[in-house]
Amino acid sequence: MTETKLLKKSSFESFFKSLQGQGKTIYAPKNNGKKVEFTKVSTFEDIVFDYINSNQSTKDIVFPRYHKVFRYTKEKDQSITLQDFDPNALPETVIIGQRPCDAVGILALKAIFETDNKDLPFTARYDKTTFVTISCNKCDENCFCTSNGFGPGSTNGSDILLTPVQNGDFYAEILTEKGKNLIKANESLFENTAEMDKTPFLVKVEPKFDNTKIQEKLGSLFNHETWVEQSLHCIGCGACAYVCPACACFDILDEDNGRSGFRYKCWDSCGLGNFTLHTSGHNPREVQSQRWRQRIYHKFSYMPKREHVFGCVGCGRCSKVCPVNMNIIEHLQTVNEL
Template structure:
């Protein structure tokens, strides 16, 4: 649909969040708890941390939680009763105050779970998610969205994008039908507006490389020793993958208690040795460098080819979270220039 341009006062924004809550929707927004800002359920806007450049973890857990029940089962004397998850019971969720990169992250994630065959559980959560993002006024040394086709005022992935025009006023772009339904239900809060040039209102983030160049370079780099050099200080944890808005890899695990059991889907990471280890002991990706290479190739070569979609949105979370300062933008720049 064509973007609808509106203006929202800060006071109207406060009312909007309260009304969304009152309508039975669960509103999640960045909240600073003990020095770490994460997406948490909020009742009102006062709880929100507007200043945060990027939450520590992405908003992906709203549709792809760290542990997701796939089914329950109950063992009886001579049978097993399997109970599906009731996906109709999933709540309507609003992701509020996400950054444009967070919103963009849902696109590759959705491509993983719904291309070819549809993961109904993921889709049900995604269908019930509305994303109201806020453009970035500032960025830090880890941000590189402009190098991966994004931007601090980019609309892709968001249902509504808010951009601060003054401390009391937000420019609201209503982007999708989901966004429009929120507008329609709260029409009195929104004022009409012309198209606003967001450039002076958002952060300046220098472009370091283009995804196309990376994609092109990767065609001949598989056997390069660059992976050994880059991955040397990688400790092999899964922090990068778990905080990434676009990483969708998972494990499936059963747990039982007495005769009752549950099958879970849990986050998993290509950085772990166990990820690809065969029962025989053979491991196709034995070295950490091979696993690092897989991470880069998956996001910048395989996903673009399979899904016409890069698997990175330039939020920089992986680099912020890395215990050994593996900086993905720096490594990609190195690849682009190499």
């Protein structure tokens, strides 16, 4: 069903304004003075096109770091009114300019949140969001998407994939109904064009390891000392998980203010020491090596087995932000060679 089109460089702004005119909330990469981050943008000029990847992933938009699941109010007569999560209150949202790895990351989240029971807030947000991805023409030493079975021009997870081609124009692949609907009002801006080979316009990302081999290896490495060796300098913060597009761990807490209160969900990380701490004081993952092993196993063994997707998209963000230079490529290469 894919339709192929061409979006002229000069037409992009009109497309943006039209989306704005339709009242959509638009997230796009913006330079905040220090880093490029996905932010709600209101002017086209704010959007950054020339960048490798954002510091944080677009995960926050469909799986916010903090959101209320429900609220309650206790009346004087002890009756309780419950205010449930309202999907209708969510705005129509468009993400413009995320990288193919983030698009794949959102598929990983979808796999987790929709495996058996659908997670209402996630699904609602996902359904209301259209993903306009831009292929990569640059990468850095931490990128390894090709090692995880896709690449800088992959269409997985996107509604529209834009690939920058000659003259700064974009070759657009309209991949889904959502994508089609998005350009409906602007058909004129998208010229029809034949299907083309994107390869010359994409960056070449060298494969760093063989992920099928890793999956096999992990079957017998659970008690291997490499986990201790690898994680000795890990300090156990949550930075890697919080920037990861595919990490979905969260905590559910209540805030009780007496007569009113709410339940909320917020990000959590398997790297933090209290993550699996039991009330009894026992912690099944007592030391950092066990937590690090969990992170690798979850992404490269458990998820492929259960959800049939990798829990890692190869964006390399975890390696970039790690304060102590834990590097996932280095560690996976080590595993590969064992």
